[in-house]
Amino acid sequence: MSFWIAQFLTGLASAASLFLVASGLSIIFGVTRVVNFAHGAFYMVGAYVAWSLTERLSGAFGWWGGVLLAAAAVAALGALAEILVLRRIYQAPELFQLLATFGLTLVAADLVVMLWGPDELVGRRAPGFTGSIALFDQMIPAWDLFLIALGPVALGLLWLLFNRTRFGVLVRAATQDREMAAALGVNEKWLFTGVFALGVFLAALAGALQLPRESVNHHMDLRIIVDAFVVVVIGGLGSITGAFVAALLVAQLNAFGILLFPKISLVIIFLVMAAVLAVRPWGLLGRPDVAQRPPAATSARPWRPLGGAGRLAMAALVLAAAALPFVSGDYLVIAATETLIFAILAVSLHVLLSVAGVASFGHAAFFGLGAYGVALAVKGLGLGMGAALALAPLVGLVGAGLFALAAARLSGVYLAMLTLAFAQILWSIAFQWVEVTGGDNGVLGLWPAGFAAQPAGFYWLTLGLAVLVIGVSRVIMFSPFGYGLRGARDEARRAASIGVSPGLMRWCAFAIAGTGAAVAGALFAFLKGSVFPDTLAIPVSVDSLVMVLLGGVQTTLGPLAGAVAYKALSIWLLSQTQWSKLALGLVILAVVLAFPRGLVGVVNQWRDRWLTQRRPGHGEPP
Amino acid sequence: MTAAMNAPPLLAATGLAKAWGGVRAVDDVSFSVAAGEIVALIGPNGAGKSTCFNLINGQLRPDAGRVLLSGRDITGAGPARAFRAGVGRTFQIAATFASMTVRENVQTALAAARGQIMRPWGAGRNIARDDAMRLLALAGMAGMTERPAAGLAYGDVKRLELAIALAGAPRLLLMDEPTAGMAPADRAALMRIAVAVARAQNIGVLFTEHDMDAVFAHADRILVLDRGRLIASGAPAEVRDSPAVRAAYLGDGVLFAATADDRRQ
Numbered sequence: 001m002s003f004w005i006a007q008f009l010t011g012l013a014s015a016a017s018l019f020l021v022a023s024g025l026s027i028i029f030g031v032t033r034v035v036n037f038a039h040g041a042f043y044m045v046g047a048y049v050a051w052s053l054t055e056r057l058s059g060a061f062g063w064w065g066g067v068l069l070a071a072a073a074v075a076a077l078g079a080l081a082e083i084l085v086l087r088r089i090y091q092a093p094e095l096f097q098l099l100a101t102f103g104l105t106l107v108a109a110d111l112v113v114m115l116w117g118p119d120e121l122v123g124r125r126a127p128g129f130t131g132s133i134a135l136f137d138q139m140i141p142a143w144d145l146f147l148i149a150l151g152p153v154a155l156g157l158l159w160l161l162f163n164r165t166r167f168g169v170l171v172r173a174a175t176q177d178r179e180m181a182a183a184l185g186v187n188e189k190w191l192f193t194g195v196f197a198l199g200v201f202l203a204a205l206a207g208a209l210q211l212p213r214e215s216v217n218h219h220m221d222l223r224i225i226v227d228a229f230v231v232v233v234i235g236g237l238g239s240i241t242g243a244f245v246a247a248l249l250v251a252q253l254n255a256f257g258i259l260l261f262p263k264i265s266l267v268i269i270f271l272v273m274a275a276v277l278a279v280r281p282w283g284l285l286g287r288p289d290v291a292q293r294p295p296a297a298t299s300a301r302p303w304r305p306l307g308g309a310g311r312l313a314m315a316a317l318v319l320a321a322a323a324l325p326f327v328s329g330d331y332l333v334i335a336a337t338e339t340l341i342f343a344i345l346a347v348s349l350h351v352l353l354s355v356a357g358v359a360s361f362g363h364a365a366f367f368g369l370g371a372y373g374v375a376l377a378v379k380g381l382g383l384g385m386g387a388a389l390a391l392a393p394l395v396g397l398v399g400a401g402l403f404a405l406a407a408a409r410l411s412g413v414y415l416a417m418l419t420l421a422f423a424q425i426l427w428s429i430a431f432q433w434v435e436v437t438g439g440d441n442g443v444l445g446l447w448p449a450g451f452a453a454q455p456a457g458f459y460w461l462t463l464g465l466a467v468l469v470i471g472v473s474r475v476i477m478f479s480p481f482g483y484g485l486r487g488a489r490d491e492a493r494r495a496a497s498i499g500v501s502p503g504l505m506r507w508c509a510f511a512i513a514g515t516g517a518a519v520a521g522a523l524f525a526f527l528k529g530s531v532f533p534d535t536l537a538i539p540v541s542v543d544s545l546v547m548v549l550l551g552g553v554q555t556t557l558g559p560l561a562g563a564v565a566y567k568a569l570s571i572w573l574l575s576q577t578q579w580s581k582l583a584l585g586l587v588i589l590a591v592v593l594a595f596p597r598g599l600v601g602v603v604n605q606w607r608d609r610w611l612t613q614r615r616p617g618h619g620e621p622p
Numbered sequence: 623m624t625a626a627m628n629a630p631p632l633l634a635a636t637g638l639a640k641a642w643g644g645v646r647a648v649d650d651v652s653f654s655v656a657a658g659e660i661v662a663l664i665g666p667n668g669a670g671k672s673t674c675f676n677l678i679n680g681q682l683r684p685d686a687g688r689v690l691l692s693g694r695d696i697t698g699a700g701p702a703r704a705f706r707a708g709v710g711r712t713f714q715i716a717a718t719f720a721s722m723t724v725r726e727n728v729q730t731a732l733a734a735a736r737g738q739i740m741r742p743w744g745a746g747r748n749i750a751r752d753d754a755m756r757l758l759a760l761a762g763m764a765g766m767t768e769r770p771a772a773g774l775a776y777g778d779v780k781r782l783e784l785a786i787a788l789a790g791a792p793r794l795l796l797m798d799e800p801t802a803g804m805a806p807a808d809r810a811a812l813m814r815i816a817v818a819v820a821r822a823q824n825i826g827v828l829f830t831e832h833d834m835d836a837v838f839a840h841a842d843r844i845l846v847l848d849r850g851r852l853i854a855s856g857a858p859a860e861v862r863d864s865p866a867v868r869a870a871y872l873g874d875g876v877l878f879a880a881t882a883d884d885r886r887q
Contacts, residue, residue, distance in 0.1 A: 302723045302770050305745070476742045483730040483746040484739040487719045494717035494783075496701040497679075497710075498731040498790060500739055 006138035011255030013144035016151035019247035020206035022231035023240050024199035030175040030238035031195045038101040039203050040225030041108035046074045046204025047216045048116050051123045060127035071205035078200025082193050092596040099549040100592045106585030112218050123211035143212040155244045230269050233417040234276050236286020267428035270421040281409045303556050305478045325456035333455045339567040340466045341523045346547035346559035347470050348516025354553050356509030357489030359416040362423030363544045366514040368536030369399045370521025375443035375531045385449040392522035393515045400514020404507040427536035442532035446525050462523050469516050552598020561599045630693035632657045632826040638677050638687035647673040649850035658824040662837040665847035671830045679796050680704035710792030714799040716779045718771045725767040728754040731789035761785040777808035797829035813840050
């Protein structure tokens, strides 16, 4: 019994820092509508800076001063990032800010290794809380008891801030209605900066307060960010109290999950999140009427299929790509194959994100279903490559179809988070159901057959399928059904009133995107000759999102350009420098700042400008 | 009316009721609209017009009562089914597809009306091109069919919406404050177009409106709601003289006498 109580207290202590991180994330989203992926990075940097300061500042006051100073310093960094980066792109399509914060995350990941080294750092204990206290026959660290007390105190302070200060009232006003707050004379610019700095302060403080509990390392960012997202979604976006309740819940699930349900310990919080969203689609204490921004992909520039010259250029591009194995070695051919596979993945996400306007944070789910579909077909059913490549997309189709049915009631960020939960659930099945999936050891020996056994052959196969998938997606995009998808995205009420069901359209978009992603996953399995749970993991989802956003979410050729640019660049950087994340992050930030409409978006912009200059009087497109 | 005595009316609402919490937003409301008839639904703010409207178009399910379209029950059927039954509608805050051109907006509606919207091949921008152009000409938009819908002036958005609503060849057209937010000159033009099309194609029209000039100029019949109840129904002249209606509108007929000032705002 006493052991359980100790475990419970550990869970409560973890809840405190989780609450601080999640409440910061929630406040930032509530006011600025930015999904701050960098929040975990600020948490990690907070821990590193606090480590350095507490090493140097001595005495009881020094340690506490160091922790607070670290949080304040990182908050200043956060404010700087907001002013230099985010402030310039609030008007950009929704989710584009996510790309920027992803760039910040990459930069931070390499910078901490550069500055503090790759090894784990053990920090000093907090003066006055170094020992343990005997409770119920168990030794409980005094620091944990401090954190347990800190949670409710932090909640109370935040409540006071938001209900008893002018700043807090302004923040709440802006959360409810940004335009109205601006109309009442609130200086939006500095309010956003202030809110962002406050959110970052809370995250960095949480990181600094972890010093006495765990060593500081450069994996802290991703570990906390996923849990924090889950907490925010379970609690309800924009609700501080909701974040508190959800933090308690998630921390206890983490503490007891491993004991009670070792088989599903990794996935239990996602199962709970899915269950909560099924009952309350806006989280425990969230409100359904959180103002939604118009979908990111709604472009004021109507989409056009390629004209004659465009088609000719595409054909030339395909021919040039097909000639690659004649002029280059195997390494480049394999790198090009991987790039093409990710182009298929990006194009499939584009159908969902851009054409249907549904954001997904878990596109890896369908990629992984395709990869494991191949494993199942080859190892389980003894099928050859051709049959496996035909079967795998069906696995993606079924998975996406079932998921979209289950998620029918959700929309916006909540739906995006449920896709993440779905991917994580599949990941943990792949990871923990060792008898079938081989767990961490994966499924090996998935080699392509005959003609595709050589890199060049497999490259041509991949190129062929890429042309097929991309071609089909473009036919769909410009078909009557494509107009239906875009209509339901642009204006759901109007679509419903002309007999186009937005729910049905969304389901179809998931089915198409899931099938396309599974094609990519299946090819990836044969490229690597093996399948690991990694194919279902968060980095794949993030990469696919980054590729679409980088290319330009409002364009039709964006995902292709984004995938080629991003994948080729990251493969190349990886071979050139040990600081590839830093370089990639800086490139992403530069692109975000220079081309807020993405790579293809900027080309379109230039072309439009050129055309209007040539044809004054605002001519009609041909 | 006499010839159609035995046939069910185009729209028949009977005993509609809807309460929000304890407030009876719509309370035992019954009325009908005949084919080709222009009916205005008016009432002071908070009278229950919007709720009533959403009950008719199937967006809301009433607590009691039924909505019949040519005798067919469409109570709470939802917008998509109401559309298939022959109901077209425009919104108070106009809703069009911003990422498409004006013509593509109408083509999308035509594709949906003709059961082609689920077809994943063929060029959507070539579907029912001529019909789309004809509808746009009807709405007075022949000159701007290739413009992006996102760049239209609000009056044009409203006219585009009318063309979209007509694309389904509706038998009943529901217009929620069709002229709200428009410039006075545009208002009159839009109502003229809508009424002309309805008369020509024998479409029944039910519209809510704050602009009393539009109501009295175009409606064949006026329904007056107050605090959820239907307090008057009849030809414009009857309704204008009804003491109950005068009482409902601040008790002194200010609104009717002063519409000229009202309109300038």
